[in-house]
Amino acid sequence: MTDTTTAVLLPDAATQTSAPARVQERRVANRLGDGARSLVRRPGLLLAFAVLAVALVAALWPTILTSGDPYAAVPAERMQAPSAQHLFGTDQLGRDLYTRVVHGSALSLSSAALAVVFGLSTGSLVGLVAGFFGGWADSALMRFVDVLLAIPGILLSLAMITALGFGTINVAIAVGVGSVASCARIMRSQVLSVRTSDYVEAAIAGGATRWRVLVRHILPNSAAPVLVLAALDLGGAILAVSSLSFLGFGVQPPTPEWGALVAQGRDYLATAWWLTALPGLTVVATVLAANHIARSLDSERKYAR
Amino acid sequence: MPRYLLARVGQAVLVLWAAFTITFLILYALPGDAVSLLLGEDGENNLTAEQLDAVRVQYGLDLPLYQQYLNRLGGLLTGDLGMSYASNRPVADLIAEAIPQTAQIAFAGLALGVTLGAAIAIAATYTRFAWLSRLLTAIPPLGVAVPSFWLGLMLLQVVSFRYGLLPAMGNEGLASVVLPAVTLAIPNAATVAQLLNKGLESTLGQPYIETARAKGASRRRVHLRHALRNAALPTLTLAGLMVGGVLGGSVVTETVFSRAGLGRLTATSVSARDVPTVLGIVVIAAALYVVVNLIVDLVYPLVDPRVVTARRRTPIGRATAAIPTPEGAST
Numbered sequence: 001m002t003d004t005t006t007a008v009l010l011p012d013a014a015t016q017t018s019a020p021a022r023v024q025e026r027r028v029a030n031r032l033g034d035g036a037r038s039l040v041r042r043p044g045l046l047l048a049f050a051v052l053a054v055a056l057v058a059a060l061w062p063t064i065l066t067s068g069d070p071y072a073a074v075p076a077e078r079m080q081a082p083s084a085q086h087l088f089g090t091d092q093l094g095r096d097l098y099t100r101v102v103h104g105s106a107l108s109l110s111s112a113a114l115a116v117v118f119g120l121s122t123g124s125l126v127g128l129v130a131g132f133f134g135g136w137a138d139s140a141l142m143r144f145v146d147v148l149l150a151i152p153g154i155l156l157s158l159a160m161i162t163a164l165g166f167g168t169i170n171v172a173i174a175v176g177v178g179s180v181a182s183c184a185r186i187m188r189s190q191v192l193s194v195r196t197s198d199y200v201e202a203a204i205a206g207g208a209t210r211w212r213v214l215v216r217h218i219l220p221n222s223a224a225p226v227l228v229l230a231a232l233d234l235g236g237a238i239l240a241v242s243s244l245s246f247l248g249f250g251v252q253p254p255t256p257e258w259g260a261l262v263a264q265g266r267d268y269l270a271t272a273w274w275l276t277a278l279p280g281l282t283v284v285a286t287v288l289a290a291n292h293i294a295r296s297l298d299s300e301r302k303y304a305r
Numbered sequence: 306m307p308r309y310l311l312a313r314v315g316q317a318v319l320v321l322w323a324a325f326t327i328t329f330l331i332l333y334a335l336p337g338d339a340v341s342l343l344l345g346e347d348g349e350n351n352l353t354a355e356q357l358d359a360v361r362v363q364y365g366l367d368l369p370l371y372q373q374y375l376n377r378l379g380g381l382l383t384g385d386l387g388m389s390y391a392s393n394r395p396v397a398d399l400i401a402e403a404i405p406q407t408a409q410i411a412f413a414g415l416a417l418g419v420t421l422g423a424a425i426a427i428a429a430t431y432t433r434f435a436w437l438s439r440l441l442t443a444i445p446p447l448g449v450a451v452p453s454f455w456l457g458l459m460l461l462q463v464v465s466f467r468y469g470l471l472p473a474m475g476n477e478g479l480a481s482v483v484l485p486a487v488t489l490a491i492p493n494a495a496t497v498a499q500l501l502n503k504g505l506e507s508t509l510g511q512p513y514i515e516t517a518r519a520k521g522a523s524r525r526r527v528h529l530r531h532a533l534r535n536a537a538l539p540t541l542t543l544a545g546l547m548v549g550g551v552l553g554g555s556v557v558t559e560t561v562f563s564r565a566g567l568g569r570l571t572a573t574s575v576s577a578r579d580v581p582t583v584l585g586i587v588v589i590a591a592a593l594y595v596v597v598n599l600i601v602d603l604v605y606p607l608v609d610p611r612v613v614t615a616r617r618r619t620p621i622g623r624a625t626a627a628i629p630t631p632e633g634a635s636t
Contacts, residue, residue: 147323150591152549154556158575162583163332239452243557246454247572262455266561269458270466277462280455287450295446 045296051289058105068099070256079272089274091265101279104256108283111172111250111257112237118176119237120230123183128222130184131191132214142188145181153178157240161249168257171250175240179233186229190222197221228301231294235287242283258283313602317595324591325381325584329374332580364388377584386585391577396585399570406566409482410558411551414489418547421490422497423537429498430505431528442502448495453554457488457561473562485562489554493547497540504536511535538609545598552590 058065074094082089088097130141148156160174194200195218203213244250245259253264258279265275361367364387365376380387386396422445429441464484465473472481508514509532517531555568563569567586574582 143323144327147320147327150320150324150594151328151587152553152590152594154553155571155587155590158556158571159328159331159583159587162575162578162580165578235450239450242452243454246452247557247560247575249575259452259454262452262458266458269462273462276455276458280452280459283452283455284447284450287452288447291446291450 042296044292048289048292048296051285052293055105055109055286055289058102059109060106062102062106066096066099066102068096070100070103071095071254079268081272082274082278088278089272091272091275092268097261097275097278100256100261101258101282104258104261104279105282105286107168107251107255107257108238108242108245108259109286111168111241112175112234114169114172115175115237115241116179116230116233118173119179119233120183120226122176123180124187124223124226126180127184127187127189127226128191128214128219131188131222132195132218138188141184145184148177148181154240154243157244158249161244166249166252168245168250171241171244175237175244178240179237182233183226183229187222187226190225191218194218194221224301228294228298231297232291234294235291238283238287238290310603313599317599321588321592321595322378324595325378325588326374328584328587328591329377332584333373334370364390381588386588387581389574389579389582391574391579391582396582399582400567400585400589403565403567403570406564407552407555407559407568410485410489410564410566411548411555413482413486414551414554415493415547417486418490418493419497419540422494423501425494425498426501426505427528427533429502430509430532431525445495445498445502448491448498451491453488453492454557454561456491457484457558460484460487461561481562481564485558485564488558488561489551492554493550496543496547496550500540500543501536504539505532508532508536538605541601541605541608544601545594548597549590549594552593 054065072095074090076094077086077090078092078094080086080090080094086096086098088101090096091100126141126145130138151159157171157174157178160177161170164170164173200213200217203217208216241250242257242259242262245257246263248260248263251257251260253260261279262276262283265272265279268275358367365373368376377387384397386400388394389396389399392399425441425444429438432438432441461473461484464470471483472478509528514527514531517527522531552567555566556571557568558564559566559568560572567589570582571586573579574586
């Protein structure tokens with residue numbers, strides 16, 4: 001591996017790179033190679049990426065995975081168990097469950113993503129301001145965050161829903177509020193450690209404005225752990241969104257969404273197991289994959305340091 | 306110590322007050338007319354303007370926001386949580402009636418979760434078979450990924466409907482507690498197992514473990530007496546989180562199992578947008594979290610003497626990163 005890299009680099013005499021730059025390039029090449037090789041060595045991680053990729057395709061281009069209409073009811077084919085023709089079976093109106101699950105992933109995943117983005121941006125902002133400005137702003141904001149942590153996440157979300165009303169966007173915001181506190185804490189601790197580093201002092205000494213120091217130096221250097229946390233939050237957000245949909249606070253039937261599909265199948269639990277089991281299994285697989293990737297990222301980052 | 310105790314209790318009260326205030330602001334200050342929530346759109350249209358005003362006065366909604374806030378806060382101090390919009394009964398009564406149902410499954414769920422989680426972590430680190438250890442450490446991430454509403458429904462399907470072993474729903478008797486308790490226990494068991502597994506692995510690498518082995522202590526003794534005692538301490542700090550998790554989990558679990566407890570009351574109150582009831586439940590849950598954390602903070606130095614010195618230096622915050630020493634395991 002190393003030999004081939006050097007071999008590629010050396011003949012290129014016209015742009016003879018300096019020694020440190022060559023080492024740098026070799027390192028990058030090695031890291032890419034390592035990444036690919038470790039993926040092959042870890043079939044679990046590969047599988048997780050595959051599952052998440054399928055879920056993403058289902059969310060973005062559902063027609064690739066199914067040509068059916070999620071609302072098309074065929075009364076003659078009501079309540080059929082899973083078969084080659086209907087992979088996930090059919091529901092009480094004769095709608096194909098597989099098609100509905102595929103089309104449901106768009107709402108489930110986009111709500112979860114919106115929740116994570118909302119929690120991430122709000123929490124980061126709070127942590128950034130608290131860590132950078134310090135003093136009373138810091139104490140006030142962090143006490144506020146402590147209080148948010150004292151309310152169980154789902155109850156905080158439910159209070160938000162009571163105030164905002166039902167619907168997928170409200171559910172996403174309500175779930176996002178739950179992760180504001182942990183994001184704020186991590187962002188703050190990062191900012192505190194980055195703020196005292198040499199390059200920040202150099203930037204200040206060089207006459208950079210506060211705003212420039214904050215945006216150009218502190219933010220990019222404290223973002224990594226918060227982004228890993230966001231990845232870790234995604235699985236939890238998918239679970240929370242589907243739970244709130246299951247309770248009936250998200251989409252209204254007949255719109256397909258994973259949690260809502262389980263809720264609709266609940267009435268036929270004794271006679272048609274597939275109506276609850278299979279949409280639920282889809283959630284389990286997606287969350288498992290998202291969590292696995294996030295944890296691998298996290299340990300990779302800790303290992304790299 | 307008494308001074309520390311006083312400061313810590315004061316801090317807990319402050320957190321509780323702030324939690325109440327934040328929830329109040331979320332529920333009362335966000336847009337939306339409380340009267341239309343109270344009566345529903347049809348109810349609002351059927352009443353005259355005077356009647357609507359009368360309803361506002363009845364619930365104190367005609368007052369300015371700060372006045373409503375002070376009234377609620379004053380009521381809270383005397384145990385009055387206001388009147389429910391949905392059932393027109395005192396919120397305190399509704400909650401008091403619901404608590405026993407939830408307490409049963411919550412206690413059972415916590416006990417089962419801690420036992421199961423500890424058993425998995427101990428077995429995973431104790432076994433000499435690498436494959437078994439790998440299998441056991443692979444279970445907790447699965448437990449975290451399973452939505453509890455789905456887990457509850459699957460248990461219902463298999464245990465109650467297919468084999469008819471346990472009742473599918475209701476509040477009566479011990480048998481009705483089992484399935485909801487298992488549903489609540491799984492996420493907790495997964496969390497406990499992950500934390501304890503990590504703790505055991507790092508503790509087993511400590512020099513004092515080596516010493517104990519060198520002295521000829523049996524494998525089981527080293528594992529259960531020397532390592533477990535030190536590794537189990539940090540799990541104590543999970544207590545507040547777990548109580549909160551069980552309360553939150555009861556919303557879904559009681560809906561699945563049609564159990565008339567606090568969680569079901571929460572779900573129906575949110576559906577009906579019954580603002581005072583939701584506020585009351587959130588305050589009760591926050592109070593429980595604050596109290597449990599207070600107890601953990603006060604008990605921690607008693608079970609782990611090493612924490613005391615660290616605590617004197619930093620009065621606020623939990624000193625969990627204590628260094629394991631031989632004294633902790635010599636008994």
